[in-house]
Amino acid sequence: MTRSNFLVSLALGIILSACSIGQTATADDSTPRQMNVLLIISDDLRTELGCYGSELAKTPCLDALAAKGVRFDRAYCQFPLCNPSRSSMLTSRRPTTLGVFGNRTWFGTENPQIVSLPKYFRQHGYDTFRAGKIFHGGIDDAKAWTRGGQDRYYGTGATAEVPLRRLNQASAEEGLGPTLTKAQRSDRWIVLNGDGEKSGDYQATDRAIAYLRDAGEQPFFLSLGLSKPHSPLEAPQQFFDRFDVDQIPLPVDFAPRPTVPDGFPSGSIRPKNADLFIGRDASPQEAREMIRAYLASTAWVDWNVGRLLDVLEESGMSENTIVIFWGDHGYQLGEKGKWSKAGSLWEQGIRVPLLIYDPRVRGNGEACPRVVESIDIYPTLINLCGLPADDQLEGRSLSPLLSNPQSAWDYPAYSVWSEDGNHVTGVSVRTERWHYAEYYGRGAGAFLTEPAVDPHEMTNLVEQMEYAQIVNELSRLARDHTASHRPPD
Template identity: 35%
Template sequence: MTSIKFSTLLSSLVFGFANLIGQPSKPLNVLFIASDDLTQAIACYGDPIAVTPNLDRLSDMGVRLDNAYCQIPLCNPTRASLLTGLRPDTLKVYDLSRHFRDEKPDVVTLPQLFRKNGYKSMRVGKLYHYGVPRQIGTNGLDDPQSWDEVVNPKGRDVEEERLITNLEPHRPISAALSWLAAEGTDEEQTDGMITTEAIRLMDENRNRPFFLGVGFFRPHTPYVAPKKYWDLYPLEKIKMPYAPDDDREDIPKVAFAHNCPIPNYGIDEADVLKAKQAYYASVSFVDAQVGRLLDALESMDLMERTIIVFWSDHGYHLGEHQGIWQKRCLFEESASAPMIFYAPGALGNGTASQEIVEFVDLYPTVAELCQLETPDEIEGKSIVALLEDPKRNWHGEAFTQVLRPGDGLPVMGASIRTDRWRYTEWNEGQQGIELYDHAQDPGEFTNLANDSAYESVVRSLRAKLRAQVLGTAPDSPFEPTRL
């Protein structure tokens, strides 16, 4: 039986949501919104072309976390980690196939915690892993113990896969740069249907406490959204990211392996720009669905009784470092992802935090906001204090891993991010090391790891990294073809 600890008295006094003047004594709801493969391509995060008025609105309402890092940049293991509050090495989940209960059958997930405390726990769409688009409309790799009710919409996007443009016909559309500017309305697409169903569930359960997970499938490939969202991004506005001509010369080859060893998959720039346009169109489509959810909360008078969390499962590359795409890397673009909290009454609302936080911190934070007891084994730490004061010194560090198929044996990459540094090892340095100074080099263009002037920095970060995460391929089961 999992042991239990109480949320700290201090944080309860800091927030004390149930006792806020004018607040009802009933428990707060949780609207838990997930996006798939969304990098910080959002206007409020500083993206120069993103059209995301609703995520910007949520950011203005709550606390935007500018430096939130996933534990592993791959869909199944990152979602398992976030929803259990446990690191991949504890769950022994590194691939797209293994369920976290294979290793931890009695773990209490975040939605399950709310369910055990009298909340109606519901899911619409993708919270745990799904194969996209193949498993849309099914339960995917779900966790039945987490939910009282689930809804699995399936829109016209699934039926119209034959219309999708695929720049890499040798790859399935789930892994290729592929897209469709779709006919029809938002509500006919899977993510639009997810929003409609989520609004229905909020309405039906407005008089009881609920935990509602809403998981969007976009902007995961194929990038599918109604045509009107393409109009927001004329091709002349789409640019490839800057990288110096010698960017790849000081980076270990394994850092690109199996993700983009050939820049931009060998696709010509004109088509790559169209793929990037399609990605942004999908982002704006998801943003519009977030707006529908926010409008529904307001119309139901639930906004002041509902915690809202928006997150993406990991970051995403859009051509950085001379043509890296998608995830499975340990650079900043893949390891970091959007995370926004809105908690009614939080003093930090309307501001942003630059402090380093991890995805495993999300579980204890949401639980503490609702004054729920959390399992002792949780490996994250609550960031409630940051929601109260986003400018406070946090001294956070983030640890991210990725397991890759190799030429012979699989390769484990492990990375630590501090407020100044990113240090990365491949198979504990046997296949390369990287060190980037974010104070001088936020693009991670200059690898300082082999510069003798930084030996003490490397030594310190290496010790912290190896004390926290596994640096070589695990003994636990995984499928090399599903990494």
């Protein structure tokens, strides 16, 4: 599949329109037109992309989007698990505000007054379309969409039980394919026939393409949710062939099973993996093969994104469409013996890819080093589209950083984890220099790292006297953030 239109547009440069934020001029410059939004989400994708410095990844389409727009180098999710992370981003509320700490809680059960991001755009005259996984499986905000909404199966709290038959139906409607057991997810990947035409992600991309080709004059909010590289890892054979398994290095802190590093609290690593190598050790060779499958699945995600962006260019709508690419949380690929995201407050677990292209902003083509959060996406989009501000949102508009990616921005990023689904048992505070995490209940303790000089987070500085003031300040922030949500002493 050619990427010529998208890559040529990058080579030719970006044509900025002389119009105000929220609107772009039409051909005769007489009537301003509302900006469209294209939101693309990938599941379980860490910053393993060429544009983020990966020497292994092969992601030319996303790399081109990053070069065309603004790449956020320090973007963090609010919870390293699908539903809590997506619920936070799509409502611009923190998990501690929503009370969403697991994959079976509908945010609207306890917060019926909250308007989700796509519903807000629908309320303001947009055609809203969903293809693939946007909210978590079985927890769609059906009334947010003019097209593509799905019946919600969860919605009575974290203990709601849904038959596997209904979850499989929900997965099929999202383009995810059948639900697999943990045993099925842990020991295999899937090589798809052809270009993967029968798979959920291919078909979801096709539905998004069909919408673009059929789009009318009404402004649109189009969301494509790709389920990969979530397990089971899958891609057509051609994407596996791009990687030589014998040339794939293991992480410097690789271990055959989840292993707490010396000097770190035991709560920092869950004793069992949740996605891959469940209940068994990973040999070095098996680990390399699994990393190759992850890279192949990521390359296939990139290819599907490219298919959609090609059509956006062909449609003539690229200059009045804001494009956002976001990963819902990070992932560990054998670092410290962990093969999942669940419970990971390490950099690999909470740092996410975030790319924003708005053809009108001055910062296009630059990288932003500031610490930002997933909850910032909602207020950013309504600000860029000129919609009324909502002072109940907990995120901040990133518009100043899109204009000048080097602007001052001194806000920490908070991420939390809940081991029991009811209380916060771990919290991360990330500043530009420091990464601090504190754990409560089982495995209580804290760590402080300086990722710029310790990128693999191998040394815990929390007990060193020269960092006592920093530890005290960050611990205060962590405890203020989790007040009334920590487990009882």
